[in-house]
Amino acid sequence: MSVVTPISSSSIRDLVSAEEWQTRVDLAACYRLTALYGWTDLIFTHISARVPGTDNHFLLNPYGLMFEEITASSLVKLDTDGEIVMDSEYSVNAAGFTIHSAVHQAKHDMFCVMHTHTVAGMAISAQKCGLLPLAQTALQFHGALSYHDYEGIAFDLGERERLVASLGDNTAMILRNHGLLTCGRSIAAAFTTMHSLEKSCALQIAAQAGGELVLPSEEVCRHAATQFQKEVDVDAAGSLDKLAWMALLRKLDRENPGYDA
Numbered sequence: 001m002s003v004v005t006p007i008s009s010s011s012i013r014d015l016v017s018a019e020e021w022q023t024r025v026d027l028a029a030c031y032r033l034t035a036l037y038g039w040t041d042l043i044f045t046h047i048s049a050r051v052p053g054t055d056n057h058f059l060l061n062p063y064g065l066m067f068e069e070i071t072a073s074s075l076v077k078l079d080t081d082g083e084i085v086m087d088s089e090y091s092v093n094a095a096g097f098t099i100h101s102a103v104h105q106a107k108h109d110m111f112c113v114m115h116t117h118t119v120a121g122m123a124i125s126a127q128k129c130g131l132l133p134l135a136q137t138a139l140q141f142h143g144a145l146s147y148h149d150y151e152g153i154a155f156d157l158g159e160r161e162r163l164v165a166s167l168g169d170n171t172a173m174i175l176r177n178h179g180l181l182t183c184g185r186s187i188a189a190a191f192t193t194m195h196s197l198e199k200s201c202a203l204q205i206a207a208q209a210g211g212e213l214v215l216p217s218e219e220v221c222r223h224a225a226t227q228f229q230k231e232v233d234v235d236a237a238g239s240l241d242k243l244a245w246m247a248l249l250r251k252l253d254r255e256n257p258g259y260d261a
Contacts, residue, residue, distance in 0.1 A: 010073065011072075011073045011261055012072075012073045012086075013072075013073070015086075017052070017053070019052040019053065020051055020052055021072065023049050023050075023051065023052055023059065023187070024059060024072035024073070024075050025072045025259065025260045026049070026187045026188075026245075027047065027048075027049045027059055027072075027075060027112070027187055028070050028071050028072045028074075028075060028259040028260065029187075029248075029249055029252055029259045029260075030047050030049075030112070030114070030187050030190075030191055031047055031061060031067040031068075031070040031259075032067060032068050032070065032252055032256050032259050033191065033248055033251075033252055034047065034067050034114075034116070034191075035066065035067035035068040035256075036068070036251075036252065036255060036256060037195070037198075038118075039116045039118050039194070039198060040066070040067045040116075041116070041117040041118075042066070043063065043064055043065065043066060044093065044117065045096070045115050045116050045117050045179070046060060046061055046093065046096035046099065046100060046113075046114075046115050047060075047061065047112070047113070047114045047115070047190075048060045048096075048100040048104065048112065048113045049111060049112045049113075049187055050104055050108075050110075050111050050112070051077060055108050056079045056080045056081075056104075056105070057077060057078070057079050057080075057085060058077075058078065058079075058080070058100065058101070058104045059075040059076065059077055060075065060076050060078060060092045060093075060096060060097065060100060061075065061076070061092070061093075061096070062074050062075065062076050062088070062090030062091070062092070063090060063091050063092050063093045063096075064090065064091075065090070068256055070259065071258065071259055071260070071261045072259065072260055072261060073261060074090065076088045076090050076091070076092050078092060078097070080101045080104055080105040081101075082097050082101070094155055095153050095154040095155055096115070098154040098155065098156070098157055098159060098160060099113070099115055099154050099163065099181070100113050100115070101160065102159070102160035102161075102163040102164050103163070103164065103167065103183055105160065105164075106160075106164040107164070107167075107183070109185060110171070110183040110184065110185065111184065111185050111186055111187065111189075111190075112183060112184050112186060112187040112189070112190035112191075113181065113182075113183045113190065114180075114181065114182045114183070114190045114191065114193075114194045115175075115179060115180070115181045116179050116180050116181075116194065116198065117178070117179040118179070118180065118198055118201070118202075120198060120201040120202040120204075120205050121174075121179050121180040121197070121198060121201050122177075122178065122179055123201065123205050124174060124201040124204055124205070125174050125175060125176050125177055125178055125179060125180070126176075126177055130145070130147060130174060131145055131174065131197075131200055131201065131204065132204055132213070132215065133215055133216055133221045134200075134203055134204055134207050134213065134215065135200075135203055136224065137196055137199050137200045137203060138200035138203065138204070139216070139221055139224035139225055139228065140196050140200075140225070140228045141172055141196075141197065141200065141225075142221045142222065142224065142225040143221075143222070143225050144170050144171075144172065144225065144229075145170060145172050145173065145174065145197075146166050146167050146168055146170045146172070146173035146174070147166065147173065147174050147176060148162070148163055148166035148167070148173055148174075148175050148176060148181075149166075149176050150175065150176045150177040150178050167181075167183075171183050171184055171189075171190075171193055172193055172197050180194065180197055180198065180201070182194040182197060184241075185238065186238055186241060186242075186245075187245075188238065188241040188242055188244065188245035189238055189241045191245070191248070192241050192244055192245075
């Protein structure tokens with residue numbers, strides 16, 4: 001008979017800095033919001049966040065918990081060499097470590113990394129054309145979306161350099177025949193970027209099921225992409241992401257509280 005490990009009810013709030021605790025709370029919320037929006041794949045896929053004040057420590061989901069179960073205290077702290085650096089009753093997924101440590105190790109300005117296996121995301125990852133500029137949401141990624149060819153399950157640490165090279169300076173990437181990846185200077189930014197990317201992929205699958213597609217001209221695509229970028233440049237503090245994030249947390253408090261334990 002299999003043994004199910006109970007979810008720990010003990011809080012580690014007093015064992016970490018206030019900054020790390022807030023990061024844990026926001027990351028646990030991000031996991032639960034990912035579940036709430038239907039972007040999960042059982043206990044698989046991952047979201048990570050850098051531990052504030054460090055270059056080589058990050059937080060990852062405990063392997064075996066559903067995303068809607070994750071709490072601030074259950075998150076596992078490890079370094080970019082794969083060593084768990086704080087006592088935990090949980091382990092982490094090796095493939096998740098490879099993908100997330102690649103970004104955290106190479107891009108110290110990226111605070112959070114999200115990876116999903118949604119049906120829409122995987123469907124677009126399998127299309128030779130990639131993401132098409134079918135509507136305003138997708139135009140956010142025009143000229144700013146990376147692609148990484150599939151190499152098998154990400155157990156090979158040697159893939160990390162190639163992942164980072166494929167990502168380049170972008171904050172969104174389609175992993176061919178695999179899924180989606182976004183990163184951001186905050187957890188809120190990574191989440192809102194994933195929301196837009198996932199919505200763009202779902203839109204494309206829906207549009208392809210209908211009649212002949214109409215695409216904006218290249219000139220219009222570039223113009224819209226520039227408008228999105230100007231919005232990011234003007235809002236360098238990320239206040240729009242924060243505004244959306246606070247609304248998302250209120251939604252989560254109503255529908256699945258307890259992530260801050």
